[in-house]
Amino acid sequence: MSETTAAPSGDLSSLRSLQAYQDLRSLLISGRFPPNHRLTEAELGTLLDVSRGTVRSVIVRLVQEGYLTSEPNRGVRTRMFSIDEAVEILEAREILESALAGKAAERATDEELEEMAAICEQMATEEYDLQGTEYSKLNTRFHHQVRESARQPILSGFVDSLVYPLVMRQYRDLTRKHPRKDALKEHMAILYALQTRNAAAARAAMRHHVGSARRALLLSADSAGEVEESAV
Amino acid sequence: MSETRGVAEGDPSSSRFNQAYQDLRNLLISGSFPLNHRLTEAELGALLEISRGTVRPVIVRLVQEGYLTSEPNRGVRTRMFTVEEAAEVLEAREILESALAGKAAERATDEELEELAEICKRMAAAEAERAEADYQTLIRRFHQRIRDAARQPILSGFVDSLVYPLVMRQYRDFANPHPRPNSLNEQRAILYALQTRNASAARAAMRHHVGSARRALLLNTQPRGKESDGTEQFKGSPMKLSVV
Structure with missing residues (x-):
């Protein structure tokens, strides 16, 4: 060699x-x-x-x-993630995806915005089956498109390195309320913030959306903690 | 991975490997080689006094x-970074350090804030004495302590992974003009935002401070104009900010 x-x-x-x-x-x-x-x-x-x-x-x-x-x-x-590790990973994701959404608001081309709008439309038709694989794929595509539009491959690479899908898989019962009917509206909020080129709104909308998993995990962890204490 | 393999010289867990790795990384950061x-x-x-087997890993x-x-x-x-690549690295750093400052505002203990205040005091003294090396060391410590106080080792790790020292080395005349008269005030703005537990102020203050390198780089290298063919580092005529 x-x-x-x-x-x-x-x-x-x-x-x-x-x-x-x-x-x-x-x-x-x-x-x-x-x-x-x-x-x-x-x-x-x-x-x-x-x-x-x-x-x-x-x-x-x-x-x-x-x-x-x-x-x-x-x-x-x-891998096996403790709750603390899981929260840390989801927090890192929240921060990065939020920043990338802000950059996407500034840098997305009109074609990219149209693509994201099309994905949202498709998600709306799949709304009846929020747990389905089709919806999940569209969700992934939406987030991926936002990251691409940000033109920050370094930060996008960091998001990819987070192995948060493993975290979401391990804690899937705790991080998802069934069904997450606000998820579609949250994507629309991100989309419109991007379309109006409002970086601060895009950041806030993405932070809220991505943060829901972490908040759900923390709530579950809290209530699990309470149960353990009272059981002693 | 075999679970029973012994530790060879080239094994990443050996101290000879670690020493060679640190040595070469320091040489690269200090600009010992051309781009x-x-x-x-x-x-x-020969340079690191190790075998080919250790050099390779x-x-x-x-x-x-x-x-x-x-x-x-x-x-x-x-490495050789185009202006665009350099701007991207500096932008990533800006975003990460800013987020970490925000978390530090929420999570720093009183002891950590006291230590940060102490570092700031010493920074002011170093600046007054024109002790540039000390000043730079203190700035690095200040930022490191803020990252620690954020309690987000994942994001801190990303900052560490950014090779921005290489970028700053390559573009040191453009991204880091000396002296930066407002530098000390920028650190103080960060400190007071942290002390008042104001996360968004801390983010903004840090973003402003860290962003100055990127702004100086873009200002001085004129990125608008003909497309870079990848071999030139600058477009247009770069200006060197002179020391006043």
Whole structure:
């Protein structure tokens, strides 16, 4: 190998390795494994249908990105977040997404705004099925489009690095009220703030929207705490 | 990952690796190499007095962290930021430090605020004595303590990851003119916003202070005009702000 490539990540240029990485990451986000669950190279090799060598490089990458942990004597495990860690991650997300919405208000092109409006329209038609995968995909696309429009790839990259989907998956019962009927209105608030090029309003609207998950988690954590205390 | 592997010299957990990593990072931040300069494993091994086996993971880590780039046929090179890239890094820093100042206003303990006030006092003394190096050190400590007081290690970690020291090194004549007569007052504005527990004032004061570097950069490098072809660092004629 020339001096220009580094051994640990050299495998990842191969398509099979990339596919395995994406497959495992999707599995982790979808909650296929419980939190703090030990994974062996052998089982992953079988599951992903790749060699142990490929499994190893996929694991290295996912550990680096925070989707897995790897410790001596504990092996490779799925993540498990304490409530405090979860709140911290969701708070970081709130701050970053809010700032990005503000920049998007300044920098989004008219085409990008139209795209976001179209996504909102589609979400309105899916409103009857707020827990559905279609709605979820649209939600993801909306947020992704806002981030793109901000033209701040550094901060967008930080949001992506937050592994908040893992947090949301672990705490999904606590972070979501069923149904979240305000979610659509919250997206509309963000959209109109963007359309009127109002950075401060976009920041506030995004902060409110993204913050709902964190607030729900804190409320649940508080009430769980109270219950424990009175049970003693 | 094998769970039973022993610690080799090139293992990121070895102290030889850590020392070499710190040494090379410091060299990069201090501007010891030209911009976009190709580095070979051999020369780095000689410079840092380590084997090729240790050089390689050090390079990998510094590439991951953004201190170096590594591309096929171009090899490993030091960073060179276009004005747009530099502005982006400084903007990210502005946003993060501003948010952290807001959190610090809510979460700093009285002891932490006292320490910040103390640092400010010493900053004023250093400035009066024209002790520039001390002044800069105190500013860094001031900002670090504010980040700590915010109790948001994730966002603090992002600030640390920003390689803005490389940007400031490359653009030091444009982004950081000396002296900055209002610098001390800007720090005080942040301090009083924190002391009055005013989160939005703290955010605004920090944004203004940290943003001055980015504003100076954009002002002095004239980003409007013909498109950069990526090899030039500046468009138009850059002005150097002279020291008064």
